[in-house]
Amino acid sequence: MKYPYQINSMEEYHEAYKNSAEKPDEFWGEVAENFLWRKKWDKVLEWNFKEPKVEWFKGAKLNITENCIDRHLETMADKPAIIWEPNNPEERTRIVTYSRLHKRVCQVAQMLLNNGVKKGDRVCIYMGMVPELAYAVLGCARIGAIHSVIFGGFSAQSIADRLEDAKAEFIITCDGAFRGGKDIPLKSIIDDALIGNKTVKKVIVYTRTRRPVSMLKGRDLWWEDEMDYALSQIEKNNVVTMPATEMDAEDPLFILYTSGSTGKPKGVVHTVGGYMVWTTYSFVNVFQYQPGQVHFCTADIGWITGHSYIVYGPLAAGATSVMFEGIPTWPDAGRFWDIVDKYKVNILYTAPTAIRSLMSYGLDPLKGNDLSSLKVLGTVGEPINEEAWHWYDEKIGKKNCPIVDTWWQTETGGVLISNLAGVTPSKPSWATLPLPGIQPVLVDERGKEVTERDENGLLKGNLCIKAPWPGILRTTYGDHERCRKNYFATYENLYFTGDGVLKDVNGNYRITGRVDDVLNVSGHRIGTAEIENAINMHASVVESAVVGFPHEIKGQGVYAFVITDKKHSEDELSKQDILETVSRIIGPIAKPDKIQFVNGLPKTRSGKIMRRILRKIAEGETENLGDTTTLLDPGIVDEIKNNKV
Ligand code: WT7
Numbered sequence: 001m002k003y004p005y006q007i008n009s010m011e012e013y014h015e016a017y018k019n020s021a022e023k024p025d026e027f028w029g030e031v032a033e034n035f036l037w038r039k040k041w042d043k044v045l046e047w048n049f050k051e052p053k054v055e056w057f058k059g060a061k062l063n064i065t066e067n068c069i070d071r072h073l074e075t076m077a078d079k080p081a082i083i084w085e086p087n088n089p090e091e092r093t094r095i096v097t098y099s100r101l102h103k104r105v106c107q108v109a110q111m112l113l114n115n116g117v118k119k120g121d122r123v124c125i126y127m128g129m130v131p132e133l134a135y136a137v138l139g140c141a142r143i144g145a146i147h148s149v150i151f152g153g154f155s156a157q158s159i160a161d162r163l164e165d166a167k168a169e170f171i172i173t174c175d176g177a178f179r180g181g182k183d184i185p186l187k188s189i190i191d192d193a194l195i196g197n198k199t200v201k202k203v204i205v206y207t208r209t210r211r212p213v214s215m216l217k218g219r220d221l222w223w224e225d226e227m228d229y230a231l232s233q234i235e236k237n238n239v240v241t242m243p244a245t246e247m248d249a250e251d252p253l254f255i256l257y258t259s260g261s262t263g264k265p266k267g268v269v270h271t272v273g274g275y276m277v278w279t280t281y282s283f284v285n286v287f288q289y290q291p292g293q294v295h296f297c298t299a300d301i302g303w304i305t306g307h308s309y310i311v312y313g314p315l316a317a318g319a320t321s322v323m324f325e326g327i328p329t330w331p332d333a334g335r336f337w338d339i340v341d342k343y344k345v346n347i348l349y350t351a352p353t354a355i356r357s358l359m360s361y362g363l364d365p366l367k368g369n370d371l372s373s374l375k376v377l378g379t380v381g382e383p384i385n386e387e388a389w390h391w392y393d394e395k396i397g398k399k400n401c402p403i404v405d406t407w408w409q410t411e412t413g414g415v416l417i418s419n420l421a422g423v424t425p426s427k428p429s430w431a432t433l434p435l436p437g438i439q440p441v442l443v444d445e446r447g448k449e450v451t452e453r454d455e456n457g458l459l460k461g462n463l464c465i466k467a468p469w470p471g472i473l474r475t476t477y478g479d480h481e482r483c484r485k486n487y488f489a490t491y492e493n494l495y496f497t498g499d500g501v502l503k504d505v506n507g508n509y510r511i512t513g514r515v516d517d518v519l520n521v522s523g524h525r526i527g528t529a530e531i532e533n534a535i536n537m538h539a540s541v542v543e544s545a546v547v548g549f550p551h552e553i554k555g556q557g558v559y560a561f562v563i564t565d566k567k568h569s570e571d572e573l574s575k576q577d578i579l580e581t582v583s584r585i586i587g588p589i590a591k592p593d594k595i596q597f598v599n600g601l602p603k604t605r606s607g608k609i610m611r612r613i614l615r616k617i618a619e620g621e622t623e624n625l626g627d628t629t630t631l632l633d634p635g636i637v638d639e640i641k642n643n644k645v
Contacts, residue, residue, distance in 0.1 A: 032044075072318045445462075
């Protein structure tokens with residue numbers, strides 16, 4: 001498979017960028033010609049950011065799984081689509097060729113139909129990183145069911161909220177998941193999530209860990225039984241036929257929940273046509289993927305990175321994608337490097353937090369690995385500090401591999417700002433240039449475009465995007481107004497990212513982090529309000545305030561200031577109780593790193609918590625806390641400062 005839209009030089013980048021901005025319809029229409037459509041579009045793009053309404057390839061008909069699988073069968077049936085590395089390195093590897101992937105996805109699709117799943121129905125997927133997770137996702141897409149994958153680190157309560165919001169009728173899960181030394185009881189967590197649930201009709205359970213699980217008659221089914229039966233229906237003389245459902249380009253493909261600065265997580269909705277074009281286009285260009293190469297994205301499919309760069313982007317490009325069940329530090333901190341050598345990985349895409357964590361083990365875990373197959377390295381999820389960048393460059397890339405620092409979001413579907421590996425220059429800790437189709441603007445608090453450079457020649461502002469690209473979110477599930485308010489109302493006619501940014505004289509962008517009340521902990525987004533709500537659920541907690549603080553490995557840590565009713569002692573044990581509560585309400589990923597019991601919070605006379613002051617205290621600042629005279633009780637600041645943990 002060749003990619004006519006692959007950019008090969010700086011000149012080609014400039015040309016593509018210019019064309020995409022001046023003639024977007026022509027530009028994206030041409031890119032889209034490289035996909036399999038049952039019917040071509042009537043119009044490439046129709047949009048306004050006021051409602052917002054964004055429609056790409058309007059009128060076109062397709063099925064994304066025919067693009068990710070069927071169209072490769074003629075020439076690449078025996079080529080590995082997915083290489084699966086188990087948690088336990090002693091266990092057998094599984095190599096899933098494109099023809100095997102086709103068979104399994106067709107089976108899942110038939111299995112779903114057999115169980116009453118129809119186009120547009122929501123299927124919640126809560127599984128570990130096994131190939132069956134990819135089959136489940138693609139099986140939904142094949143019949144037009146909307147998948148909503150939930151990361152295995154979320155609690156029963158979080159799942160229950162998402163099931164309710166999505167009005168999901170079906171769940172696909174596993175008995176358990178192996179992650180490092182742990183065996184996470186996924187089915188049992190699902191059982192808890194289903195207490196009181198009114199929408200879910202069927203739960204399909206794939207056997208991975210063979211731990212005992214409860215199976216309710218009429219609701220719970222074994223994946224293995226259902227898949228066998230489905231195969232008997234669709235396979236004749238060793239040929240599998242299972243037609244894909246014809247979808248409109250703007251039909252929803254999936255919902256993925258993500259945190260914001262207020263309220264419960266929102267269900268970000270991506271649609272079939274634009275998302276397919278954007279993930280594939282960005283995959284091929286950012287990583288400069290060449291046919292035959294092995295791509296290893298270390299993310300979990302429970303996050304957007306896994307959706308876009310383990311499953312959809314690579315498969316639509318006919319690539320070989322490595323899927324890893326375990327964690328980077330088990331059985332030891334050399335696991336990634338072993339995998340790179342074992343499968344001769346050419347592209348490694350991971351998170352700065354993983355790099356920093358592996359750095360902390362020194363160079364011993366690298367002994368015996370030659371890593372010479374690597375051609376391109378990538379990072380995603382948070383700003384990468386220069387120290388980690390250089391370690392990645394020198395120790396992993398041996399100064400031979402371009403590093404792409406890819407900035408994007410759940411809402412953007414795929415990468416928006418990044419260098420193109422080996423084609424456009426990299427700059428440590430800078431995401432660098434926008435992809436064709438992306439028109440960033442820097443605005444100040446009031447929404448005025450920033451034009452004045454500071455003494456270093458930099459522009460500084462809030463990052464917005466001027467016009468839609470094919471992968472932009474279309475709505476937040478069940479609540480379009482929330483989508484408008486969140487992303488399109490802060491600044492008129494602009495998509496607001498929530499990130500702060502710097503721009504240098506050469507047009508490079510450096511993302512400085514969130515400007516809203518959203519934390520980025522180990523590359524995972526989590527709202528401070530959400531954590532506060534969870535802490536406040538604890539019986540003895542009266543009020544709390546959560547802020548981020550710089551954390552050596554996680555990037556940002558969670559610092560919680562907590563007021564209790566003083567009925568019980570405020571000790572280590574009561575802190576553990578609070579952590580347990582947060583684990584129950586959100587999941588272990590949201591647990592505060594530090595808890596400080598306080599007698600009051602710095603509030604203005606109108607009752608607003610001055611987070612700026614708390615942030616400074618959490619960062620260890622003792623002197624310049626800014627103006628505290630407007631506080632209701634300025635004395636509280638000293639008290640909090642003196643008792644910092
Ligand atoms: C937020 C989005 C994109 C998939 C993983 C996270 C931060 C992401 C970078 C980067 C600096 C980055 C931003 C963004 N972020 N990539 N290369 N440099 N910051 O997806 O959970 O939707 O979070 O992650 O703050 O807004 P997400």
